[in-house]
Amino acid sequence: MKRLLIASTSTVHGKAYLEYILPELELFFKGVNEIVFIPFARPGGMTYDEYTERASLGFKKLKIRVKGIHEYENQIEAVKNAKGIFTGGGNTFELVKQLYDQKLIEPIKTTVNKGIPYFGTSAGSNVTGLTMKTTNDMPIVYPPSFDTFGFINFNINPHYLDPIEGSTHMGETRETRIQEFHKFNAAPVLGLREGSWLEVVGAKIVLRGTLQARLFLKDKTPIELDTNTDLSDLK
Amino acid sequence: MKRLLIASTSTVHGKAYLEYILPELELFFKGVNEIVFIPFARPGGMTYDEYTERASLGFKKLKIRVKGIHEYENQIEAVKNAKGIFTGGGNTFELVKQLYDQKLIEPIKTTVNKGIPYFGTSAGSNVTGLTMKTTNDMPIVYPPSFDTFGFINFNINPHYLDPIEGSTHMGETRETRIQEFHKFNAAPVLGLREGSWLEVVGAKIVLRGTLQARLFLKDKTPIELDTNTDLSDLK
Numbered sequence: 038m039k040r041l042l043i044a045s046t047s048t049v050h051g052k053a054y055l056e057y058i059l060p061e062l063e064l065f066f067k068g069v070n071e072i073v074f075i076p077f078a079r080p081g082g083m084t085y086d087e088y089t090e091r092a093s094l095g096f097k098k099l100k101i102r103v104k105g106i107h108e109y110e111n112q113i114e115a116v117k118n119a120k121g122i123f124t125g126g127g128n129t130f131e132l133v134k135q136l137y138d139q140k141l142i143e144p145i146k147t148t149v150n151k152g153i154p155y156f157g158t159s160a161g162s163n164v165t166g167l168t169m170k171t172t173n174d175m176p177i178v179y180p181p182s183f184d185t186f187g188f189i190n191f192n193i194n195p196h197y198l199d200p201i202e203g204s205t206h207m208g209e210t211r212e213t214r215i216q217e218f219h220k221f222n223a224a225p226v227l228g229l230r231e232g233s234w235l236e237v238v239g240a241k242i243v244l245r246g247t248l249q250a251r252l253f254l255k256d257k258t259p260i261e262l263d264t265n266t267d268l269s270d271l272k
Numbered sequence: 273m274k275r276l277l278i279a280s281t282s283t284v285h286g287k288a289y290l291e292y293i294l295p296e297l298e299l300f301f302k303g304v305n306e307i308v309f310i311p312f313a314r315p316g317g318m319t320y321d322e323y324t325e326r327a328s329l330g331f332k333k334l335k336i337r338v339k340g341i342h343e344y345e346n347q348i349e350a351v352k353n354a355k356g357i358f359t360g361g362g363n364t365f366e367l368v369k370q371l372y373d374q375k376l377i378e379p380i381k382t383t384v385n386k387g388i389p390y391f392g393t394s395a396g397s398n399v400t401g402l403t404m405k406t407t408n409d410m411p412i413v414y415p416p417s418f419d420t421f422g423f424i425n426f427n428i429n430p431h432y433l434d435p436i437e438g439s440t441h442m443g444e445t446r447e448t449r450i451q452e453f454h455k456f457n458a459a460p461v462l463g464l465r466e467g468s469w470l471e472v473v474g475a476k477i478v479l480r481g482t483l484q485a486r487l488f489l490k491d492k493t494p495i496e497l498d499t500n501t502d503l504s505d506l507k
Binding site: 048049170210218 | 281283284285286314315316317324362363365366404405406407408409410411412413415417418431433436440441442443444448449450451453454455456457466
């Protein structure tokens with residue numbers, strides 16, 4: 038039975054890395070003492086080692102050891118033998134490119150579908166959806182495909198941002214961007230605000246955290262969903 | 273001798289579509305009474321006809337007729353015979369996908385390099401650079417390549433946005449995104465604020481408008497460039 042925590046962000050304003058979600062992670066990774074960390078998204082361009090160090094510090098309080106997937110001689114074997122997987126945020130294009138280049142898409146799918154817990158933040162959450170076509174990131178590298186894991190039957194827009202009132206900037210709002218997505222694609226898009234996450238247990242998907250999330254369906258007016266909304270049937 | 277106007281935006285806050293740049297366009301398109309409009313970027317998902325209508329209204333004061341490229345039976349011939357080209361903003365991924373799908377990349381390169389004036393706004397400016405890897409847009413469709421026209425030897429970031437002071441949002445700032453780009457790419461990136469444009473005449477490239485632009489070079493601290501700065505040697 039697959040189990041995922043799909044978080045909008047690793048960090049909320051004013052708190053340390055992962056701090057806001059630690060109580061949830063403690064339950065989620067109960068009985069797991071080591072996880073494989075996928076640092077490919079390299080936020081700010083940091084190295085795999087630097088990023089793995091950051092993730093390790095985040096998990097220190099839970100006494101969970103974090104090992105970067107780049108530290109393994111055979112990354113596919115590392116995924117197959119993982120007790121838990123954490124994919125960190127950063128640039129979704131580089132993350133997806135590396136997942137394809139290292140041939141990890143299918144191994145991670147298989148591992149997660151057999152019940153190994155998967156935790157994602159930001160870009161690591163984008164890839165749990167059907168495609169990465171609703172990422173906010175800059176296309177700094179060209180991945181071989183925009184298709185992602187599809188652990189859920191819709192797309193995530195992490196760090197969902199409401200229009201800034203009184204803004205004079207003429208760039209598109211997040212809502213406009215997602216509505217443009219729906220001119221070319223049918224998949225629902227869930228705008229997850231920072232501090233929200235999805236809890237996936239088997240076929241059950243529930244919105245968690247204290248905030249509402251914004252759901253975009255093709256050709257419909259967007260709607261606000263309260264926390265604890267059941268999204269199992271969304272597709 | 274190639275001639276381009278590469279504008280950050282079509283519209284500045286509080287003014288009508290193209291209004292702020294009309295005096296410049298009048299000089300730029302002097303002697304031209306009809307231009308071919310490329311509406312592929314479809315802002316907000318509007319149709320080609322709707323977008324062409326908008327562009328026509330923008331050029332009405334200059335008595336320049338605007339014809340959408342989709343109205344021609346043979347789009348490649350339309351480019352070859354164009355007296356001027358205007359590529360409008362919207363979604364850069366869809367724009368680039370269509371430019372490749374319709375096999376227009378090489379014809380437009382040839383036409384512009386032989387001296388037909390090219391005006392771009394936003395996404396239409398992104399594509400004048402080496403690649404579209406510094407667009408702000410959402411990857412709603414998968415283009416066959418991120419390579420673009422390369423009329424200038426660097427990349428544009430249109431709608432350049434300074435960090436919002438006091439923001440509690442944890443998503444990356446524009447500057448962070450461009451610095452991530454430089455972890456994987458060497459090309460200079462010019463952050464063009466709304467109301468700025470580049471004037472290209474042959475090998476000469478000059479920053480125009482009233483604002484400064486922000487120049488990002490790999491492994492260097494970003495710098496502010498004053499209007500009228502000569503960028504001809506930037507590469």
